[in-house]
Amino acid sequence: MKNIQILIVEDNRLLRDGLTEVLNRESDFEVIAALQTDETILSKFQTSDIDVVLIDLGLQSYDSLDMVKLFKKNHFDAKVILMGLFATHSEVLEFVEWDVKGFILKNATVNDFVTTIRSVFNGEKVLPTYLTESLFAQIIEQSLSRPEEEEKLRESVQITQREKEVIGLISDGLTNKDIAKNLFISPNTIKSHVHNILEKLTLNSRLQIAKYANERK
Numbered sequence: 001m002k003n004i005q006i007l008i009v010e011d012n013r014l015l016r017d018g019l020t021e022v023l024n025r026e027s028d029f030e031v032i033a034a035l036q037t038d039e040t041i042l043s044k045f046q047t048s049d050i051d052v053v054l055i056d057l058g059l060q061s062y063d064s065l066d067m068v069k070l071f072k073k074n075h076f077d078a079k080v081i082l083m084g085l086f087a088t089h090s091e092v093l094e095f096v097e098w099d100v101k102g103f104i105l106k107n108a109t110v111n112d113f114v115t116t117i118r119s120v121f122n123g124e125k126v127l128p129t130y131l132t133e134s135l136f137a138q139i140i141e142q143s144l145s146r147p148e149e150e151e152k153l154r155e156s157v158q159i160t161q162r163e164k165e166v167i168g169l170i171s172d173g174l175t176n177k178d179i180a181k182n183l184f185i186s187p188n189t190i191k192s193h194v195h196n197i198l199e200k201l202t203l204n205s206r207l208q209i210a211k212y213a214n215e216r217k
Contacts (some may be wrong), residue, residue, distance in 0.1 A: 008034035009055045037062035050078040057084025068098050102126035166193045171213035
């Protein structure tokens with residue numbers, strides 16, 4: 001049986017070396033590389049060589065979400081797992097939307113690490129342990145398993161005409177200040193509209209609002 005080929009992306013050399021040693025003790029694991037982050041990281045591998053990528057949530061030299069996007073935008077098919085001390089609800093949701101399959105806390109046991117890697121490799125999704133029993137975890141699961149239901153829910157929400165105007169201007173790349181000038185209202189009012197839009201559409205960022213708007217053009 002083929003070993004699970006693992007790539008570690010971690011800026012801390014001590015952690016890189018330690019993880020490599022620990023994971024290579026498992027008979028079905030093979031760490032093929034443990035690297036610091038840089039934009040040429042993908043050029044060093046044949047993408048088919050890697051099954052699972054472990055990425056530090058707190059990278060120092062590169063934003064972790066940008067690293068995930070870099071993998072996915074380059075059709076990198078390996079399953080991604082995030083490692084960190086703590087991830088907020090919004091961070092978890094954003095990473096899940098970019099197809100991150102699992103999360104491991106850095107204070108996890110060795111058994112937790114290897115179990116998560118094997119589970120993700122076998123097609124399961126593994127949320128942070130502190131979220132697994134929460135309502136938030138259920139929301140993510142429903143969103144992943146029934147995206148059409150989430151879409152129906154969004155379509156049923158009543159968006160005001162002013163909110164539609166704000167959504168359109170956000171999708172054009174305007175800041176709150178620019179939108180306020182364009183609509184002849186105060187920046188604080190725009191801020192309130194953006195907050196209401198995020199709440200109504202169950203979104204978490206202006207980028208997601210822009211994506212929502214562009215998908216409907």
